[in-house]
Amino acid sequence: MTPLDKTKPAANQRPKLPQELNILSVLIGVAIIFEILGWVIKGQSFLINPQRLTIMILQVSVIGIIAVGVTQVIITGGIDLSSGSVVAMTAMIAMSFAQVGTYARAVYPELTDLPVIVPVAVGLGVGLFAGMINGFLIAKTGIPPFIATLGMMVTARGIAKWYTEGQPVSFPSDDFAAIGDGVWPVVIFLGVALIFHFGLKYTRYGKFTYAIGANPQAARVSGINVQSHIIKVYAVAGLLAGLAGLVTAARAETAQAGMGMMYELDAIAAAVIGGTSLAGGRGRIFGTVIGTIILGLMMSGFTFLRVDAYYQEIVKGGIIVAAVVTDVYRQKKRAKAS
């Protein structure tokens, strides 16, 4: 029943509020809670400490880069569980092309001191390739995204371990290490977020992504090549996971097969807290950025208050579920109102 065309609901006569207002208020709320607790428990400010805030954003930049890719995957109605493992795989492989010649036990002793573009291209290529395989499996064989990317999650982690038989890869060139230096990870994260925020809004790629998530059959009948677009979306997600792998390795100046463990779940959580609907068709990068910052704020805040890591995880789990419950509730209210 849609009485809309008869009487305009009052809600629509008010000026429109940005959709992210809910999530933004959650962010502010979390910040204020930590600020108050800071004064009460430790007698000092939580927020007025630029160093702490910088470290906080640095900590979640890698998650943020992955979350951007995952957000667009979730908008198509899919999921990507492989990103954390792809981070490890690209970190290992890229690092093996970034080692300095003075290091005696390089993976490829004859391929040392290469220009930085080589490990970067290799890393992005590996990520892209992994994403394309995900997309191809999903689009062409029709298996659920959950299964396809679960397979990639296990396989990529295996490759990361197999590559050097479990040994870490270290001693990168200064140029490569510079990628992770200072605030570069934050710049890369925000740059990627900006590109995709506008990309999803103003390009055909973005419009098709939303359309496929909203109704794949209708998208097909509207002339969209759904299969090839799905492959593109997963490939982009893989590419961004690869980028995250580069940043992680560069920052740590070493690569290990255990890197990026559970990053995929943090990334999915950031997207979902930011208002992306797992049902597809709805979500924004801006929300994901805020979601990422909320995760960082909580991590940093608990550390500041010296709360045990165990409690941190328990609370984090609760917050993720609460975010989705709120979203579902809001959707229901909307549906009832119309």
Next chain:
Amino acid sequence: MLSSKTSKAVKAYKENLTETVLEITGIRKEFPGVVALDDVQFRLQKGTVHALMGENGAGKSTLMKIIAGIYTPDKGTIRLRGDEIRFLSPLDALEHGIAMIHQELALMPFMTVAENIWIRREPQNALGIIDHKKMAAQTQELFDRLRILIDPLTEVRFLTVAQRQMVEIAKAVSYESDVLIMDEPTSALTETEVEHLFEIIRELKAHGIGIVYITHKMNELFEIADEFSVFRDGTYVGTHASSEVSRDDIIRMMVGREVTDMFPKIEANIGAPIMEVEGLTLDGVFKDISFQLREGEIIGMAGLVGSGRSNVAETLFGVTPATSGKIKISDQEIVIDSPGKAMAQGMAFLTEDRKETGCFLPLSVRENMQIAALKESYSRYGIVDQQSINKLCVEMETALRIKTPDLDERIENLSGGNQQKALIARWLLTKPRILILDEPTRGIDVGAKAEIHRLVSQLASEGVAIIMISSELPEVLGMSDRIMVMHEGHMTGILDRKDANQVKIMELAAR
């Protein structure tokens, strides 16, 4: 003079008629910012079918949901068999003998028919183990009474839509309901299935069950309903016996004005052939379809549901590519194996099912309108030229009289007619040369129907070639230059406008 026996029967019938099961008065229901129903009344007699009529948005569904306990009214009283009552949930209503058969059927596909019917009420032994044998027997008994021929042990997923509906009805009856609500039950049924449904409805009436029946189809009203109530803009207009009124009377009551010309056919100059189809075949679905479509021509496609009409349209548009046959467009043979290929040839296809293959429900009206046009134009290096396409969207909104608070409203909040107009706008933005319309006016109200007819006529007069599939014969007859009739996957004839009439079409369609 009547024999005493007949007059007794008449008297009994009249007594039966005057027994009110359900009476509703002064109902008001508000949603945030909107009054959906205001001072509405409704009365259902035992053993009768009472139809609810009205345009989309008139308040029928809201009223129905109030009766079924899904909504609680803000004001007003509901009396069931004379007692005032207030339902707290659909389950509550069900336990009081009011059952609703949903448009989107709510059965569990991987469970058997019997399990579906008796869910929550399975016959058990002392240990709480379910007695499947007894359950099957109970179901069979129920089906015998209603003359339903379905094996109680089949899993629901193997049933047709019509059979699932029968199961839903049987389930409702199994609750000993005396009020049954049916929301457009025939919208997905073939003609024979409709006949069967009507038989069951008559059977239910004979058992004294009162039926609330929502429909957009006028002929059903006259065939099955005893009385009907009309609603307009959330208010009650009136109740009449369906034998007392004519079709035009009802339309006038629903619209509140005269709809003078339902089929405003503009004479178009029919030009050169634009599309030639030869021996088009999709194995197992339809066979050997050949016809020629010219610029400015409207070909109507008639035939029963399931005759393959929609399949032909889908094949022409590349949704399900043909297994053999030729399609020539502007004298050039084209292999159309995807909708993208069809669109590159200037084709557009409004699908039959707005929800399944049409609307992007969570997206805005604007995004819904733009999507198909972006494929070919309005973007440069992949970046969408928002400004020029937005301007066209606004023009479409005005030209098609799409009623929406603004273009950023989610399309799921629009009425069926306005959704349909937005989807038509989607295809018009691609500037098609060939437009295929599958049931363009299904489930939309009379006023919007006439507007869509006018628009289609106008497009043809501008040289667009149109194929229009419709189950409503008056629509096909009123709009088409030629009428192609299908029966069981074969084309049984093409009639010229001047030779066509309902009888001839039905002869070809039903054989």
